[in-house]
Amino acid sequence: MLKKVLNFALVAGLAATSVTTAFAQDAEKTGYAGAPRTMLWSTTPSTIMDTTQYKKDGPYVIGFSNASISNSWRVGMLASIQQAAHDNADQIKQMIITDANDDPAKQVSDVQDLISRGVDLLIVSAATAEALDAIVTRAYEAGIPVVLVDRRITSENFTTFITASDYVYGHMSAQWMVEKLGGKGNIVMLPGMAGVSVAVNRIAAANEVFANYPDIKVLDMQYTDWSPAKGKQVMAALIQKYGTDINGVWNDHGLQGSGAIEAMVEAGWTDLPPITCADLNGCVKLAVQNKEPAFNYDYPPAMGGLAVKVGLDILAGKPVPHQYEMSVDVAITKGDETTSVKADKWIEDYARLDKPNDLILSTGIPDYDPTTFSVEFPQ
Amino acid sequence: MTSVASIFTFLTKRRGGLLTVIGLIFVLTLFGVIVSDKFGTYSNAVNILEQSTPLAIVSLGQTLVIITGGIDLSIGSMVSLASVLLSGLTAGDPVMMYVAIVTILVLGGLVGIINAGASIYLRVHPLIVTLGTGAILQGITLLYTQTPIGKMPKGFDELAYGRVLGLPLGAVFTIVVFVVTAVFLRKVPLGRYIYATGDDAVGAQLMGLPRRKVLFVAYGFCGMMAAVASIFLVARLGAGQPYTGQNFTLTSITPVVVGGTLLSGGRGGVIGTLMGVYLVSLLNNLLNFLSLSTHYQLIVQGLIVIIAVSVYVENKRKV
Numbered sequence: 001m002l003k004k005v006l007n008f009a010l011v012a013g014l015a016a017t018s019v020t021t022a023f024a025q026d027a028e029k030t031g032y033a034g035a036p037r038t039m040l041w042s043t044t045p046s047t048i049m050d051t052t053q054y055k056k057d058g059p060y061v062i063g064f065s066n067a068s069i070s071n072s073w074r075v076g077m078l079a080s081i082q083q084a085a086h087d088n089a090d091q092i093k094q095m096i097i098t099d100a101n102d103d104p105a106k107q108v109s110d111v112q113d114l115i116s117r118g119v120d121l122l123i124v125s126a127a128t129a130e131a132l133d134a135i136v137t138r139a140y141e142a143g144i145p146v147v148l149v150d151r152r153i154t155s156e157n158f159t160t161f162i163t164a165s166d167y168v169y170g171h172m173s174a175q176w177m178v179e180k181l182g183g184k185g186n187i188v189m190l191p192g193m194a195g196v197s198v199a200v201n202r203i204a205a206a207n208e209v210f211a212n213y214p215d216i217k218v219l220d221m222q223y224t225d226w227s228p229a230k231g232k233q234v235m236a237a238l239i240q241k242y243g244t245d246i247n248g249v250w251n252d253h254g255l256q257g258s259g260a261i262e263a264m265v266e267a268g269w270t271d272l273p274p275i276t277c278a279d280l281n282g283c284v285k286l287a288v289q290n291k292e293p294a295f296n297y298d299y300p301p302a303m304g305g306l307a308v309k310v311g312l313d314i315l316a317g318k319p320v321p322h323q324y325e326m327s328v329d330v331a332i333t334k335g336d337e338t339t340s341v342k343a344d345k346w347i348e349d350y351a352r353l354d355k356p357n358d359l360i361l362s363t364g365i366p367d368y369d370p371t372t373f374s375v376e377f378p379q
Numbered sequence: 380m381t382s383v384a385s386i387f388t389f390l391t392k393r394r395g396g397l398l399t400v401i402g403l404i405f406v407l408t409l410f411g412v413i414v415s416d417k418f419g420t421y422s423n424a425v426n427i428l429e430q431s432t433p434l435a436i437v438s439l440g441q442t443l444v445i446i447t448g449g450i451d452l453s454i455g456s457m458v459s460l461a462s463v464l465l466s467g468l469t470a471g472d473p474v475m476m477y478v479a480i481v482t483i484l485v486l487g488g489l490v491g492i493i494n495a496g497a498s499i500y501l502r503v504h505p506l507i508v509t510l511g512t513g514a515i516l517q518g519i520t521l522l523y524t525q526t527p528i529g530k531m532p533k534g535f536d537e538l539a540y541g542r543v544l545g546l547p548l549g550a551v552f553t554i555v556v557f558v559v560t561a562v563f564l565r566k567v568p569l570g571r572y573i574y575a576t577g578d579d580a581v582g583a584q585l586m587g588l589p590r591r592k593v594l595f596v597a598y599g600f601c602g603m604m605a606a607v608a609s610i611f612l613v614a615r616l617g618a619g620q621p622y623t624g625q626n627f628t629l630t631s632i633t634p635v636v637v638g639g640t641l642l643s644g645g646r647g648g649v650i651g652t653l654m655g656v657y658l659v660s661l662l663n664n665l666l667n668f669l670s671l672s673t674h675y676q677l678i679v680q681g682l683i684v685i686i687a688v689s690v691y692v693e694n695k696r697k698v
Binding site for chain 1: 415417420422423426429430433525526527530536539540612615616617618620622623625626663664667668670672673674677
């Protein structure tokens with residue numbers, strides 16, 4: 001009898017432990033580290049570039065022509081590049097960085113100057129796709145390997161383009177919201193700027209999803225200039241207009257998302273509707289603090305550092321894909337996973353409650369702080 | 380500072396201004412060759428000439444306006460508008476390209492004539508008139524398009540990157556228009572009236588010189604040069620862009636004052652401006668070779684303008 005009781009206790013104890021373990025595993029989602037899923041799941045073959053013609057011995061001179069550092073995302077990307085130059089200092093003789101101040105004409109001159117300086121590899125983040133096309137094409141045809149990062153040129157005359165997908169953001173964020181609402185409800189859409197490719201692509205992808213659900217209704221769509229202040233103002237006006245008829249808030253980025261949450265809190269809402277975020281600490285932080293169901297999928301500035309690493313692969317003669325998609329984590333607030341959209345990370349763990357709202361996440365630099373970041377690299 | 384200024388004054392006395400700029404170009408080149416083995420190469424020299432074409436053409440127009448004692452602050456917006464109209468109207472069609480080129484040249488001239496007319500008949504200083512037309516032109520540009528628009532026929536970029544006898548096409552064109560304009564200013568009566576008007580507007584009118592005609596010609600030429608610059612810019616950038624000319628408003632003034640043309644009018648010349656353009660382009664190229672950030676390039680340009688103006692002002696007072 002006693003033995004039976006003991007056995008029972010043991011089994012129960014084990015079961016309890018395994019339940020706790022299951023919870024513990026749940027609580028410790030550390031993110032996805034594998035190959036980019038956009039590549040794994042792609043139904044079309046990737047174009048792989050043969051780079052043996054570029055193979056040479058280091059250390060190398062690398063030129064990076066940046067469009068600008070005119071917003072905090074771009075500051076983060078530059079930091080990521082500088083960090084990568086620091087980490088690979090043994091292979092890099094010189095990392096020359098130019099900044100075009102968002103002036104395409106200046107950037108063309110910058111690229112020409114970099115070519116004149118005899119760089120072994122050219123990294124370009126184009127001010128506009130059209131303006132940089134001719135000069136980058138000329139560099140590429142003259143035999144300089146070209147890595148484009150974040151913003152591409154119009155033609156295919158480059159070695160590889162490092163990016164993350166706007167379409168994946170649009171599809172995943174919209175699918176999550178639809179399922180979170182049980183396929184029924186009213187959504188307001190707050191994109192960034194009319195006509196800018198990021199906004200255009202993300203809106204199109206989200207609308208593809210929403211169109212599949214007849215009971216999902218898009219109440220309104222208002223542009224926010226990717227500004228937290230404007231996002232707040234627009235959301236406050238929508239609250240005036242529609243009140244609690246709003247069941248979901250879809251953003252194409254976290255910048256306006258943080259403002260939208262502030263507007264809802266200030267309107268006295270307590271049970272906040274699901275919201276979508278990206279890149280910005282403020283959006284996920286406010287979602288956690290206000291217990292709001294949230295989805296986050298970054299467009300990581302860490303792609304700057306990846307551009308340097310892929311560039312070094314090219315100079316080592318390793319084959320690289322013509323379009324290099326970055327791996328991105330899906331982050332969701334605990335308990336808010338849906339049938340189609342599962343979390344790689346919990347937003348509760350991802351948000352930095354101890355950091356300012358305007359911090360850009362996913363630079364790949366531990367404890368990145370734009371006000372203090374500084375790193376030595378070969379210049 | 381006084382001693383530095385007086386050395387400059389000494390160096391720039393009379394026609395010495397041009398020599399000072401050429402001397403500076405020589406010193407910067409020497410410095411560049413010392414700091415980088417890639418600086419003094421043929422390919423980099425060609426590169427600098429190529430980059431300077433649009434700025435040179437815009438500054439040429441600005442020089443004439445400044446010699447009359449005026450200024451054109453609408454020039455940057457004119458470049459932007461002309462560039463979007465050029466590639467927007469062309470839209471890849473080689474025949475439409477000629478239509479578009481004629482359109483923007485006429486439009487540029489017309490805007491210049493409006494600038495001159497407004498300052499003559501409304502008696503408003505050209506600084507204010509052109510600031511206003513500049514804003515209007517930028518508004519029209521943005522109503523037309525907010526993103527890069529249209530495209531040019533295949534091979535149009537040869538205009539920006541092509542070579543004649545080993546020299547960039549644009550540089551050859553630049554030298555030709557500068558020499559022609561210089562001859563016009565010195566040898567043709569109307570050209571000399573431009574100087575007379577700038578030197579003493581009232582006196583020129585009392586002497587019966589055609590002041591209004593002079594202003595229409597100078598501003599019209601300036602607007603047309605903005606359109607020409609946009610052709611080279613579009614060749615370089617592939618398509619017109621709504622903010623592409625923005626920086627030219629200020630940067631077109633720098634080479635003019637560096638080259639010895641007085642902001643008060645009546646003195647100076649286009650060859651000085653051309654040297655000023657090469658000095659500015661060389662400096663930007665050199666700063667890129669030194670891996671100095673763009674933000675320093677802005678500071679250096681600002682300092683050059685202030686120093687140049689102060690030196691020449693000093694010069695005039697003493698003459």
